Amino acid sequence: MRLASLRHGRDGKLVVVSDDLAWYAHAGPETPTMQAALDDWARAEPRLRAISEGVNTNTILRERFHEREAASPLPRAYQWADGSAYVNHVALVRQARGAKMPESFWTDPLMYQGGSDVFLGPRDPIPLKDEAWGCDFEAEVAVIVDDVEMGVTPAEARERVRLVMLVNDVSLRNLIPAELEKGFGFFQSKPSSAFSPVAVTPDKLGDAWRDGKLHLPMRVTLNRKPFGDANAGEDMTFDFGTLIAHAAKTRELAAGTIIGSGTVSNRDADGGPGKPVSEGGRGYSCIAEQRMIETIQTGKPVTSFLKHGDRVEIEMLDAKGHSIFGRIEQEVAKA
Amino acid sequence: MRLASLRHGRDGKLVVVSDDLAWYAHAGPETPTMQAALDDWARAEPRLRAISEGVNTNTILRERFHEREAASPLPRAYQWADGSAYVNHVALVRQARGAKMPESFWTDPLMYQGGSDVFLGPRDPIPLKDEAWGCDFEAEVAVIVDDVEMGVTPAEARERVRLVMLVNDVSLRNLIPAELEKGFGFFQSKPSSAFSPVAVTPDKLGDAWRDGKLHLPMRVTLNRKPFGDANAGEDMTFDFGTLIAHAAKTRELAAGTIIGSGTVSNRDADGGPGKPVSEGGRGYSCIAEQRMIETIQTGKPVTSFLKHGDRVEIEMLDAKGHSIFGRIEQEVAKA
Numbered sequence: 002m003r004l005a006s007l008r009h010g011r012d013g014k015l016v017v018v019s020d021d022l023a024w025y026a027h028a029g030p031e032t033p034t035m036q037a038a039l040d041d042w043a044r045a046e047p048r049l050r051a052i053s054e055g056v057n058t059n060t061i062l063r064e065r066f067h068e069r070e071a072a073s074p075l076p077r078a079y080q081w082a083d084g085s086a087y088v089n090h091v092a093l094v095r096q097a098r099g100a101k102m103p104e105s106f107w108t109d110p111l112m113y114q115g116g117s118d119v120f121l122g123p124r125d126p127i128p129l130k131d132e133a134w135g136c137d138f139e140a141e142v143a144v145i146v147d148d149v150e151m152g153v154t155p156a157e158a159r160e161r162v163r164l165v166m167l168v169n170d171v172s173l174r175n176l177i178p179a180e181l182e183k184g185f186g187f188f189q190s191k192p193s194s195a196f197s198p199v200a201v202t203p204d205k206l207g208d209a210w211r212d213g214k215l216h217l218p219m220r221v222t223l224n225r226k227p228f229g230d231a232n233a234g235e236d237m238t239f240d241f242g243t244l245i246a247h248a249a250k251t252r253e254l255a256a257g258t259i260i261g262s263g264t265v266s267n268r269d270a271d272g273g274p275g276k277p278v279s280e281g282g283r284g285y286s287c288i289a290e291q292r293m294i295e296t297i298q299t300g301k302p303v304t305s306f307l308k309h310g311d312r313v314e315i316e317m318l319d320a321k322g323h324s325i326f327g328r329i330e331q332e333v334a335k336a
Numbered sequence: 337m338r339l340a341s342l343r344h345g346r347d348g349k350l351v352v353v354s355d356d357l358a359w360y361a362h363a364g365p366e367t368p369t370m371q372a373a374l375d376d377w378a379r380a381e382p383r384l385r386a387i388s389e390g391v392n393t394n395t396i397l398r399e400r401f402h403e404r405e406a407a408s409p410l411p412r413a414y415q416w417a418d419g420s421a422y423v424n425h426v427a428l429v430r431q432a433r434g435a436k437m438p439e440s441f442w443t444d445p446l447m448y449q450g451g452s453d454v455f456l457g458p459r460d461p462i463p464l465k466d467e468a469w470g471c472d473f474e475a476e477v478a479v480i481v482d483d484v485e486m487g488v489t490p491a492e493a494r495e496r497v498r499l500v501m502l503v504n505d506v507s508l509r510n511l512i513p514a515e516l517e518k519g520f521g522f523f524q525s526k527p528s529s530a531f532s533p534v535a536v537t538p539d540k541l542g543d544a545w546r547d548g549k550l551h552l553p554m555r556v557t558l559n560r561k562p563f564g565d566a567n568a569g570e571d572m573t574f575d576f577g578t579l580i581a582h583a584a585k586t587r588e589l590a591a592g593t594i595i596g597s598g599t600v601s602n603r604d605a606d607g608g609p610g611k612p613v614s615e616g617g618r619g620y621s622c623i624a625e626q627r628m629i630e631t632i633q634t635g636k637p638v639t640s641f642l643k644h645g646d647r648v649e650i651e652m653l654d655a656k657g658h659s660i661f662g663r664i665e666q667e668v669a670k671a
Contacts, residue, residue: 011375011590040346077414077590078414079412079413079414079452079453080451080452080453082451082523085520103518106518109518111518111519111520112520112523113449113520113521113523114448114449114450114451114521114522114523115449116415116417116449116587117414117415117452118414118415118589118590118592118593119587119588119589119590128486128587130486130487130586134586151463151465151671152465152671173586176586181519181520183438183441183444183446184446184516184521185420185446185447185448185516185521185522186448186449186519186520186521186522187449187520187521188417188447188448188449188582188583189582189585189586190586192586192587193587193588247523247524248523250524251465251469251508251511251524251525251527252451252454252463252527252528253454253528254453254454255346255412255453255454257453258453336486336487
């Protein structure tokens with residue numbers, strides 16, 4: 002089942018989208034919004050699945066689905082907690098600035114609390130006041146969970162995943178060092194994120210969804226040139242079950258909580274940092290990582306952070322080459 | 337005008353409370369929840385104020401209000417961002433552990449993104465799995481804002497405050513050092529917070545609300561003994577306008593965003609750290625601060641963090657001795 006929220010008011014209008022992303026049908030007044038469906042998933046799911054069957058077989062009233070008309074699946078959410086499960090990525094960041102990474106990072110997940118009151122739509126511009134802030138994208142996988150009790154185990158937590166989607170976790174790199182030095186984590190350095198047009202139930206992902214990970218390449222382009230193709234199922238040190246359990250260690254999580262994977266990042270076969278797509282490698286899921294590689298290789302970064310007018314696309318295709326979640330496609334705009 | 341949310345489903349049922357906190361009237365189907373009122377405040381406010389007039393003059397149907405039947409004014413919210421405006425408090429924390437505080441802390445606000453998907457009710461137990469986590473309360477003032485545009489000035493931001501309330505920002509002290517060392521800020525160390533039974537519009541606070549601060553003592557008891565009486569209007573380095581503007585520097589804030597003051601903390605007249613209430617001082621708004629004073633004075637802390645069965649009360653009285661927001665009253669319970 003694939004769900005989307007058409008632009009409408011603060012919370013969008015929930016629709017059920019066909020598997021080919023070409024059609025939609027309204028979810029109806031019982032679940033007018035995505036959050037309403039998540040608030041009572043056990044009741045909502047069978048009804049929404051029946052609509053899904055109808056929209057796929059053209060046996061109910063359906064209309065053309067256009068990704069550009071979609072808001073983020075949850076246009077605003079009660080929680081957005083983003084992990085950093087690709088420890089490889091963290092190790093590279095540290096290596097680039099000559100800092101040692103604690104060994105505990107391989108066993109104890111990093112996670113930050115993100116702002117969730119305003120999400121950008123998947124085709125919305127990224128509003129940027131000042132290019133000097135060092136605007137970057139981060140291509141990630143994210144899941145939406147049902148209610149989760151405090152102290153849940155990772156195995157139990159995997160069963161709480163209701164929907165999967167992609168996210169562009171916009172980051173202001175040049176604001177990060179001063180903010181982290183203050184010790185309270187990210188705030189101004191993490192402006193509004195954008196999610197893929199469509200959120201998908203795990204069963205629709207088939208074999209690609211296993212061990213609490215999504216085993217498919219994250220396709221990223223920058224100004225329409227291939228930039229990243231890292232496999233989200235590889236080098237993910239902490240699966241989603243572990244990330245959810247980490248978030249729920251000292252408190253319960255409410256239905257509609259979004260948990261992110263952190264920037265997808267693959268190692269080379271020899272353990273090295275990989276190569277840019279232009280050199281035949283899998284590339285990167287954020288500019289910062291490419292800049293790190295450039296720094297390690299040549300002593301200084303070459304690729305600049307996002308300027309006004311730059312465009313990023315984030316998408317994931319299934320084995321047949323069809324888009325699973327629709328495409329995040331954003332241009333950086335003067336705010 | 338005073339608003340509360342009676343316990344009902346995930347979002348409570350919005351009611352208008354009389355100034356003496358003895359009566360309430362339903363807000364009605366147009367604004368069934370606090371968030372619904374905040375989503376369209378310009379329309380909701382005049383209607384709610386008319387109900388407020390009626391409930392205060394006994395000219396509409398009204399029922400007895402019992403604080404124990406209230407959820408937090410927003411039982412869940414789209415954003416909870418907590419500042420640390422009483423820099424005195426931060427300076428003391430650092431002093432206790434022999435660390436120097438950067439000078440920039442006096443000019444650049446500290447703020448962390450808190451979890452907002454589940455808030456405890458004002459009389460709910462604090463669920464604590466492990467006493468070794470070092471559970472503490474933090475008595476703070478918090479405001480709920482309307483929509484705030486990116487880049488708002490502090491003066492403009494003050495005008496966006498719609499409601500004021502109190503908060504117990506529950507903290508797990510012994511989980512904080514390891515979490516902050518990881519660099520991503522608080523997460524497991526900040527479980528669910530609880531807010532006062534009633535949220536109040538600034539006009540009801542009269543002269544006590546000025547310069548973006550609430551100039552009244554924060555009365556805290558621990559196991560029914562006086563523990564804190566610090567004035568929330570004194571030593572607040574950053575007023576709420578400045579805190580809101582800080583939060584909105586790189587992104588807009590959605591209506592219903594809650595901004596916290598951080599733990600209220602006063603200096604002595606001579607600039608010293610103050611005295612416990614039992615020694616004739618104004619005391620403290622969290623156990624950690626009292627432990628710091630004990631450490632500075634005697635070399636080690638004496639007061640222990642919260643154990644199962646301990647009870648904390650947080651309240652603020654007006655000039656006539658009447659409770660403004662109702663009382664937060666929580667017992668620590670085995671989770």
